[in-house]
Amino acid sequence: MSPSLPPGILRMSTPPHEAEGHPVSVNRPAAVVVLAAGEGTRMKSATPKVLHDICGRSLVGHVLAAAGELEPEHLVVVVGHAREQVTAHLAEVAPAVRTAVQERQNGTGHAVRMGLEALGGAVDGTVVVVCGDTPLLTGGTLTALAATHAADGNAVTVLTAEVPDATGYGRIVRDGTGAVTAIVEHKDATEEQRAVREINSGVFAFDGQLLADALGKVRTDNSQGEEYLTDVLGILREAGHRVGACVAVDHREIVGINNRVQLAEARRILNDRLLTRAMLAGVTVVDPATTWVDVTVTFEQDVVVHPGTQLHGATHLAAGAEVGPNARLTDTRVGAGARVDNTVALGAEVGAEASVGPYAYLRPGTRLGVRGKIGTYVETKNASIGEGTKVPHLSYVGDATIGDFTNIGAASVFVNYDGEHKHHTTVGSHCKTGSDNMFVAPVTVGDGAYTAAGSVITKDVPPGSLAVARGQQRNIEGWVARKRPGSAAAKAAEEAVRESGGEG
Numbered sequence: 001m002s003p004s005l006p007p008g009i010l011r012m013s014t015p016p017h018e019a020e021g022h023p024v025s026v027n028r029p030a031a032v033v034v035l036a037a038g039e040g041t042r043m044k045s046a047t048p049k050v051l052h053d054i055c056g057r058s059l060v061g062h063v064l065a066a067a068g069e070l071e072p073e074h075l076v077v078v079v080g081h082a083r084e085q086v087t088a089h090l091a092e093v094a095p096a097v098r099t100a101v102q103e104r105q106n107g108t109g110h111a112v113r114m115g116l117e118a119l120g121g122a123v124d125g126t127v128v129v130v131c132g133d134t135p136l137l138t139g140g141t142l143t144a145l146a147a148t149h150a151a152d153g154n155a156v157t158v159l160t161a162e163v164p165d166a167t168g169y170g171r172i173v174r175d176g177t178g179a180v181t182a183i184v185e186h187k188d189a190t191e192e193q194r195a196v197r198e199i200n201s202g203v204f205a206f207d208g209q210l211l212a213d214a215l216g217k218v219r220t221d222n223s224q225g226e227e228y229l230t231d232v233l234g235i236l237r238e239a240g241h242r243v244g245a246c247v248a249v250d251h252r253e254i255v256g257i258n259n260r261v262q263l264a265e266a267r268r269i270l271n272d273r274l275l276t277r278a279m280l281a282g283v284t285v286v287d288p289a290t291t292w293v294d295v296t297v298t299f300e301q302d303v304v305v306h307p308g309t310q311l312h313g314a315t316h317l318a319a320g321a322e323v324g325p326n327a328r329l330t331d332t333r334v335g336a337g338a339r340v341d342n343t344v345a346l347g348a349e350v351g352a353e354a355s356v357g358p359y360a361y362l363r364p365g366t367r368l369g370v371r372g373k374i375g376t377y378v379e380t381k382n383a384s385i386g387e388g389t390k391v392p393h394l395s396y397v398g399d400a401t402i403g404d405f406t407n408i409g410a411a412s413v414f415v416n417y418d419g420e421h422k423h424h425t426t427v428g429s430h431c432k433t434g435s436d437n438m439f440v441a442p443v444t445v446g447d448g449a450y451t452a453a454g455s456v457i458t459k460d461v462p463p464g465s466l467a468v469a470r471g472q473q474r475n476i477e478g479w480v481a482r483k484r485p486g487s488a489a490a491k492a493a494e495e496a497v498r499e500s501g502g503e504g
């Protein structure tokens with residue numbers, strides 16, 4: 001049984017071994033251990049490092065999504081610093097994942113030991129170790145690592161990369177034949193070793209039994225006084241086991257996040273990856289630099305995304321939908337051929353060929369029918385607006401059901417709140433409500449009814465009636481001349497009367 005993937009964590013691609021029809025178990029690891037006990041002081045944050053978000057998912061959530069593609073039998077996250085917060089987050093996004101506690105951060109080797117202990121000690125089969133702060137690592141790269149590890153019959157295979165600047169990383173030391181002999185931490189490296197640009201990504205595949213053995217032999221006589229996981233390589237090699245390496249195709253995948261600058265860089269890279277995938281699938285992204293998407297957003301073909309648009313959560317844009325500029329859509333479904341311009345929408349559903357904005361605010365529970373319209377400066381909430389129905393200007397529609405082919409006059413308010421409770425308004429189909437109407441809920445306007453401009457509708461309107469609910473107009477003639485004699489208004493009125501030949 002594989003630990004089911006965390007909900008909300010979608011598989012990004014089919015693992016190659018599955019796609020090629022091989023049995024899934026070939027390179028399927030017994031366990032993946034995710035190291036996430038470190039403090040992350042350089043983030044300067046009340047939020048634990050691995051819980052920071054990029055593209056709608058926590059850093060550790062991205063790592064779990066990639067690890068999940070390996071379909072390991074066990075998935076363990078080693079937590080330590082701020083472990084209550086981290087554990088609570090994991091329970092929410094990845095309930096099938098186990099946690100192991102590392103009380104004191106005594107190094108990566110010690111952390112893996114804690115992870116294995118949580119699994120009951122040594123594990124038969126392959127154990128993959130990854131860090132919780134490498135959100136760009138892909139399932140594909142992990143699969144390649146597991147495949148190399150299995151094909152070469154290694155005791156340990158380290159994922160490495162050639163990086164432009166290796167400062168701070170552990171360096172890969174190879175002998176004359178190119179075989180990996182050791183990993184030397186930056187702080188412990190000689191000048192010659194520091195010149196090496198091939199670095200340890202911190203990701204490994206191990207034979208589970210040999211790993212457990214070797215971890216027992218790791219010492220702490222290094223510059224940090226920690227148990228280094230990296231020392232396991234040398235230990236295994238000296239014992240005559242095969243040590244190998246797998247070089248990551250794209251070195252940017254293995255970048256670990258330590259501060260907010262790297263967080264922003266990683267977000268940019270991941271966002272570019274998501275947009276590239278969307279564009280290759282037939283989405284026009286007018287300005288990738290100002291378009292931001294979450295990993296969970298989905299698109300159909302011929303969608304157009306204009307500049308300054310942010311798409312979050314379970315947002316889905318159907319074929320030919322056009323969104324932006326400057327739209328922020330969260331958990332919103334936009335129907336085929338619909339147009340959403342300069343809009344903020346949350347938990348809304350926009351029908352096919354409907355039109356929204358510019359400057360609309362769609363709040364949760366908004367459902368706009370096919371070819372409907374929610375126009376400029378309109379706010380909606382928990383409102384079902386039927387097919388072809390229009391709410392074009394300056395209105396608030398809250399807690400309402402409006403039928404099909406109805407027109408709501410400008411500057412109308414669905415008065416849903418009496419100060420204590422919310423009430424519902426129903427407006428039928430083929431209605432024409434006047435401008436500046438207040439619908440004081442609970443109230444119903446029947447099918448085909450009209451309402452006069454400026455009406456405060458407090459009583460139900462029967463189908464086909466005209467409701468007029470406003471004060472009668474009274475003109476007090478000559479008032480300006482009497483009360484504001486000599487004013488510009490008085491003179492203008494006098495002039496108008498003279499021109500029309502009247503007496504005044």
Ligand code: UD1
Pocket residue numbers: 035036037038039078080102104105106107108109110111131132133168169170171183185199200201202227228229230256
């Ligand atoms: C580590 C590697 C280094 C590699 C680099 C890649 C070692 C000794 N060094 O260095 O070779 O180039 O990663 O980014 O392994 N962690 C724990 N418990 C601990 C210590 C660390 O869970 O006691 C976790 C951290 O939360 C982090 C990961 O292990 O997710 C790596 O730890 P970190 O301190 O960042 O290691 P580096 O010094 O970067």
Ligand code: MG
Pocket residue numbers: none
């Ligand atoms: Mg460190």
